[in-house]
Amino acid sequence: MIEVGKISSRQTMWLLITTILSTAILFLPSIVVAEAKQDGWLSAVFATFVGLLVLLVVSTLGLRFPQQTIVEYSEIILGRFLGKIVGLVFIWFFLHMNAIVVREFAEFMVVSFMPQTPLIVFIITFVLLSAFVLRGGIEVIARTNEVFFPVVILLVIIVTILVVKDADFTRLMPVLERGIFPVLNGTIIPSGWQGEIVALAFLLPYLNRIHEGRRAGSLALLIVGFFLVLAEVLTVAVFGAEVAARSMFPTFNLVRYISIAEFLEHLDPFFMVFWIGSVFIKITLFYYITCLAIAQWLNLRDYKPITLPVATIISALSMLLFDNITELVNFITKVWGPYALSIQLGIPALLLVVATLRRQGKR
Amino acid sequence: MKKQIAVFLILVLLLTNSGCWSRVEIEDLAVVLLIGLDKAKEESKVRVTVQLARPEEIAGAVAENGSTTKKASWVTASTGDSIYDAQQNLAMHVSRELFWAHTRAIIIGEELAKEGIAPVIDFVDRRRDLRRRIGIAVVKGEARELLEAEPGLEKTSGQVYSGLLVRLFRHSKAAISDLRDIYEMLTSKGIHPTTSRIELVKLKDEKNTKKQPKLTGTAVFRDDKLIGWLDEAETRGFLLLKRKKVAGVFPVKCPVCEEKNVNIVLTRSYTSIKPQLVNGELIITVQIKAEGDVREQMCRDDLSRPEIIEALNQRLAQAIKAEVIAAQNKAQKNYQVDIFGFGEAVRRKFPKLWQKIEHKWDEEFPELPVKISIEAKIRRLGMILEPTTKP
Numbered sequence: 001m002i003e004v005g006k007i008s009s010r011q012t013m014w015l016l017i018t019t020i021l022s023t024a025i026l027f028l029p030s031i032v033v034a035e036a037k038q039d040g041w042l043s044a045v046f047a048t049f050v051g052l053l054v055l056l057v058v059s060t061l062g063l064r065f066p067q068q069t070i071v072e073y074s075e076i077i078l079g080r081f082l083g084k085i086v087g088l089v090f091i092w093f094f095l096h097m098n099a100i101v102v103r104e105f106a107e108f109m110v111v112s113f114m115p116q117t118p119l120i121v122f123i124i125t126f127v128l129l130s131a132f133v134l135r136g137g138i139e140v141i142a143r144t145n146e147v148f149f150p151v152v153i154l155l156v157i158i159v160t161i162l163v164v165k166d167a168d169f170t171r172l173m174p175v176l177e178r179g180i181f182p183v184l185n186g187t188i189i190p191s192g193w194q195g196e197i198v199a200l201a202f203l204l205p206y207l208n209r210i211h212e213g214r215r216a217g218s219l220a221l222l223i224v225g226f227f228l229v230l231a232e233v234l235t236v237a238v239f240g241a242e243v244a245a246r247s248m249f250p251t252f253n254l255v256r257y258i259s260i261a262e263f264l265e266h267l268d269p270f271f272m273v274f275w276i277g278s279v280f281i282k283i284t285l286f287y288y289i290t291c292l293a294i295a296q297w298l299n300l301r302d303y304k305p306i307t308l309p310v311a312t313i314i315s316a317l318s319m320l321l322f323d324n325i326t327e328l329v330n331f332i333t334k335v336w337g338p339y340a341l342s343i344q345l346g347i348p349a350l351l352l353v354v355a356t357l358r359r360q361g362k363r
Numbered sequence: 364m365k366k367q368i369a370v371f372l373i374l375v376l377l378l379t380n381s382g383c384w385s386r387v388e389i390e391d392l393a394v395v396l397l398i399g400l401d402k403a404k405e406e407s408k409v410r411v412t413v414q415l416a417r418p419e420e421i422a423g424a425v426a427e428n429g430s431t432t433k434k435a436s437w438v439t440a441s442t443g444d445s446i447y448d449a450q451q452n453l454a455m456h457v458s459r460e461l462f463w464a465h466t467r468a469i470i471i472g473e474e475l476a477k478e479g480i481a482p483v484i485d486f487v488d489r490r491r492d493l494r495r496r497i498g499i500a501v502v503k504g505e506a507r508e509l510l511e512a513e514p515g516l517e518k519t520s521g522q523v524y525s526g527l528l529v530r531l532f533r534h535s536k537a538a539i540s541d542l543r544d545i546y547e548m549l550t551s552k553g554i555h556p557t558t559s560r561i562e563l564v565k566l567k568d569e570k571n572t573k574k575q576p577k578l579t580g581t582a583v584f585r586d587d588k589l590i591g592w593l594d595e596a597e598t599r600g601f602l603l604l605k606r607k608k609v610a611g612v613f614p615v616k617c618p619v620c621e622e623k624n625v626n627i628v629l630t631r632s633y634t635s636i637k638p639q640l641v642n643g644e645l646i647i648t649v650q651i652k653a654e655g656d657v658r659e660q661m662c663r664d665d666l667s668r669p670e671i672i673e674a675l676n677q678r679l680a681q682a683i684k685a686e687v688i689a690a691q692n693k694a695q696k697n698y699q700v701d702i703f704g705f706g707e708a709v710r711r712k713f714p715k716l717w718q719k720i721e722h723k724w725d726e727e728f729p730e731l732p733v734k735i736s737i738e739a740k741i742r743r744l745g746m747i748l749e750p751t752t753k754p
Contacts, residue, residue: 111491112491113491114385115385115491116385117385170711173711174710174711174712174714177710177714178714178718238543239495239543239546239547240547240550240551242547242550242551243543243546243547243550246546246550247488253495256494256495256496257494257495257496257543259496262525265494265496266464
């Protein structure tokens, strides 16, 4: 086996929360509010259900093949040729997704903190640091996350308490102003985020108690869902739907808006430090999954030799994918949801149907 | 060997990772306290005035060699084709890097505000170093003069401005807005922006002839263009209609002598705005509940009887209503813009109806029937029961 480490179900849950929440909380609110206006929180609720559906499919599959990841058992289910294609799709997907996340991170840093620093500096330093952590395997990633996670959650709660005095909840009215369709439209994009729970298809074999995987996953989704709803509610209640939809990073604006007695203000550096920490975990996890998947796909004995080549691909891809930030936002808004869901939900569902019909795996 | 390489690498990293290249040392910073924006004298140009802090003077420590001679701030201006251009041109004569994150407010000159404040909002919210908490005020006259004013008490007019804002609850005679508020009012169809008016006035009580900044009333916009003002009494009525807390003194005739005034200070106010459909016609019902204390009595009669208080309640309600109706008339008849957010209230209550009328709301608003009912209650008389009555 390529990975010998084991992680506990609590570590898995924390890892999944950090992974999904880190970019979702910064990029989603304005995109969702642009579609669903003040009902953005409803979209976040619906997206959580989509995530739970993905989880159900992925964990059912995983429990049928408890020793293997999706790259390995897709070959058993669909045969060698088709299975390799499915494996390739997942490798590409995680590579692509990671390149986008790296780009999102770098764009945020350039837009809000260091406008004169070139994008590539952030990308290369970050990916190289990830490559270093990656070599320690899944256990090291999970434990690194244990340092960041409690602080991030604490920070989100503190921010909530501090901005609540500026919130006017009548801004959330009227509910369903233009019917249910804008809300459903707004659901597709966050679903692509909640669907990142598909990472569990690669993590399940390394859980020390695999049967707790589903519970860990669903708890992770519910907690992420809760924080997404909170982010939507607060950005709209503080700024109003129109202003929130016009902002690049409304949650960041929220942190900057905090002012208690003209004394407790300018809190954005704290936000930045721990946000970077959690995005780092996200990038490292996806990077790890990419390397693991490639190693399994090529039947290598170890994934370490390919970490640096993959780092090069991720860095180059994230530079080349988008010319400017509008292209990035447009891609996330228009393409990402359907594209991600077809891979996160579509392919595992197909595999599950075939596996059930052919009675493969356990049970 | 491995150890040596590691030591070498650490040394190299220490030298190369010592900081980012866009760093600025604090001695090279000039902290901006206030920004003033005016139309420049040249055609289609903008003038940006900044008030820069001199930290050593603000800290106030008097140097050993005697009192400081420099002022606590330096006000300087620059013109350009746009706000950003003018701001960059400041670097042509300001020797330090401008640091904007501590700016307390943006003061917009009257002439520029008449042309539209949308470019101002864009300039501010696009930046990463200004926050949505920043105050935005319109000055009657030129922003530059206001920034140059020499305050009597504080060291800079920037400190005066934020001090005045904090003490607004004393009188409720100005309607303040920060960037968030203006941004929201500009992007919503059912409301037009308003913010505080600030003026440079010659105060009567001082021999000092220097003018002082003063908050006086409200600037009214149609979309992003300044179209007029609300005076101080209208502003209180306006704030009540906008569901804001209102304090301040309301004088009413004493019910006993019917001659002199009893002055009542509002301690609490609560406004509910309910759009209603009566026979298919939209009307706005406004209910205001106010509580106040007697703080001053000009005559010497005994007020401490329930029926007198009841009469005072009625008169207080009427006094409040007069100001509310003054504000309503000014908005509906003179300016014909919905500055109260009645449109937003309709949108919240009747979203279907709102979709039909939102594009013509500006025409509907002047004709909109508004029903105002006010309930005022006087709760306390202060530390005495009776004034200087003779037994």
